[in-house]
Amino acid sequence: MEGRMTSGTFSKPAARRDGPAAFSPLYRQIRDLLVQALDQGEWKPGESIPSEIDLAARFQVSQGTVRKAIDELAAEHILIRRQGKGTFVATHQEALVRFRFLRLVSQGGELVPGHSEILACRKVRASAEMARELGLHPGDGLVYIRRLLSFKGKPTVVDDIYLPASLFKGLNLQILKENEGPLYWLFEARFGVSMVRADEKIRAVAACTEIGQLLGVESGHPVLRVDRVSYTYGDRAVELRYGHYVTEEYYYRNALI
Amino acid sequence: MEGRMTSGTFSKPAARRDGPAAFSPLYRQIRDLLVQALDQGEWKPGESIPSEIDLAARFQVSQGTVRKAIDELAAEHILIRRQGKGTFVATHQEALVRFRFLRLVSQGGELVPGHSEILACRKVRASAEMARELGLHPGDGLVYIRRLLSFKGKPTVVDDIYLPASLFKGLNLQILKENEGPLYWLFEARFGVSMVRADEKIRAVAACTEIGQLLGVESGHPVLRVDRVSYTYGDRAVELRYGHYVTEEYYYRNALI
DNA sequence: TAGTGGTCTAGACCACGGA
DNA sequence: CCGTGGTCTAGACCACTAG
Numbered sequence A, B: 001m002e003g004r005m006t007s008g009t010f011s012k013p014a015a016r017r018d019g020p021a022a023f024s025p026l027y028r029q030i031r032d033l034l035v036q037a038l039d040q041g042e043w044k045p046g047e048s049i050p051s052e053i054d055l056a057a058r059f060q061v062s063q064g065t066v067r068k069a070i071d072e073l074a075a076e077h078i079l080i081r082r083q084g085k086g087t088f089v090a091t092h093q094e095a096l097v098r099f100r101f102l103r104l105v106s107q108g109g110e111l112v113p114g115h116s117e118i119l120a121c122r123k124v125r126a127s128a129e130m131a132r133e134l135g136l137h138p139g140d141g142l143v144y145i146r147r148l149l150s151f152k153g154k155p156t157v158v159d160d161i162y163l164p165a166s167l168f169k170g171l172n173l174q175i176l177k178e179n180e181g182p183l184y185w186l187f188e189a190r191f192g193v194s195m196v197r198a199d200e201k202i203r204a205v206a207a208c209t210e211i212g213q214l215l216g217v218e219s220g221h222p223v224l225r226v227d228r229v230s231y232t233y234g235d236r237a238v239e240l241r242y243g244h245y246v247t248e249e250y251y252y253r254n255a256l257i
Numbered sequence C: 001t002a003g004t005g006g007t008c009t010a011g012a013c014c015a016c017g018g019a
Numbered sequence D: 001c002c003g004t005g006g007t008c009t010a011g012a013c014c015a016c017t018a019g
Helices: A026-039 A052-059 A063-075 A095-101 A128-134 A173-178 A183-190 A207-217 B025-037 B052-059 B064-077 B095-101 B127-135 B173-178 B182-192 B207-217
Strands: A079-082 A086-091 A104-106 A114-127 A140-151 A155-162 A197-206 A222-230 A236-245 A252-257 B079-082 B086-090 B104-106 B115-126 B139-149 B153-165 B197-206 B222-232 B236-245 B250-256
Touching: A026 A052, A026 A063, A052 A063, A063 A079, A128 A155, A173 A183, A197 B197, A222 B222, A252 B115, B025 B052, B025 B064, B052 B064, B064 B079, B079 B222, B095 B104, B095 B115, B127 B153, B127 B236, B153 B207, B173 B182
Parallel strands: none
Antiparallel strands: A079 A086, A104 A252, A114 A140, A140 A155, A155 A236, A197 A222, A197 B222, A197 B250, A222 A236, A222 B197, A252 B197, B079 B086, B104 B250, B115 B139, B139 B153, B153 B236, B197 B222, B222 B236
16 A cells, blocks of 8 residues: 555655756656657547546556646646546647637637638758758758638738658648648648647748738738747657738737736 | 535535635635735735645635645746745746746847836826726726837837826836836836736737837838737736837747647 | 645545436 | 546645755
8 A cells, every 4th residue: 555656666865966856756757658658649639548547547656646747738738628528639620729829810809710722732851940940950851831821711821831751751732632620630630740839939021022912912011920830749849830921800819828 | 606615525614605606616716815815915026925834724725725726826927836935926027927028039039138218108098999908988097108128229119008097196207217127017016016917919010100210110111019908916907008019130939838 | 953835645525427 | 327527635755945
């Protein structure tokens, strides 16, 4: 009963005078094991993971410790708890997840679903900077995608997307055109790459003629430029996305908390 | 409400009884009581609140329940836990808090402290829309502030700020000019109004001549337009802020999580 | 050494969803 | 009805900070 998996088994007794703090509580180790299992596809987006009691048995810890591990993953929106039903792997099919990654809302504040049109898809080679951001080598293969997002028929966003070809083998124009629903859903369902978080850099720039034509505005018109790096389970960058947003009828919404 | 208290396993079921009808677990009621105490100024920004054990005694619940209440407030960055020291009320003096409300970073990604210059301060009357957003009546008194933020000597942000005059009695140009440090620090230290969260709407617009002159760019130059509504403890809107950002050397950074 | 928050456990019971 | 997550308690011990 007692002696089982007390904190001594996992945690490090003192005796570290200057090394980087090596102490990691049990629940965080469990959290990392869960992420690892997710990364390996043990449970897929939309599926349920085992119950807290089962996981507690599997990892030989108390239910409370498993709970705290899941709490963290739920706070990161990697897992979703549903009382009475179970705990599920988040999927970009759900509106709540989608709108975390597409912040455009109409003047009134409604979250408007958009229509996506694929304009291009081809293989390119990574520049030095792209390689650095994706943890690849310059010249490595990338899949380039250009797509136009429209809201209520109005062209609003042009995205230029770059993906590591090694992770998205076989991705081509036909697959993209056949796809219905969010791109990230295609990525997770067909290629096993789940986008979990992203960092964005936002600027105001003047539209070039090419972008202007696609968005139906004059060249020089102010547009939002949104540079995104997206990450999957292990904090691994797996997408670069350069977006141009027309913000006359929709705006980028952000909550500061 | 009553069902909440009848959860007979509690050794002290008679402890809490509060009125607001909706069902909410004990720890959330404790959370709300803590927010209420903060709102009434029982503990001021930068100060420590009582220990978990003391609070547990005060509210007649277990330490674990208090912990969970504090956990929520810490997640909202309203409280800050420091192991071995105590739990403290967040203050805008801290860099971590400031940078949650000022998202501009340099190209390299460093968080650069800026220099603030007050350009104007006067009393105005609330328009219908402003009144609606602040929960006031049209015509109610507001304090209007224009300030210029510069980074490394370069003018970068013009903010037009509107505050309910009733909450900021006596705020004038002199007080603003004497103030050193963040505006929000002045607000919380001198007027007892703590900004806890905010919503922002972001667009790309062309600079008008007036804004262009202040920011040192041509009229028509693309700038970020950031409309902010800020909230204090009870989710009460207490500030409108319309910002224009030049984004050539600095950009707005956002984390999608 | 004393006091704080942080971790972990064990057990009881509540709320919810579905068979 | 059962199984799920959600709440609450009680107690032991660990990690950190300060005097």
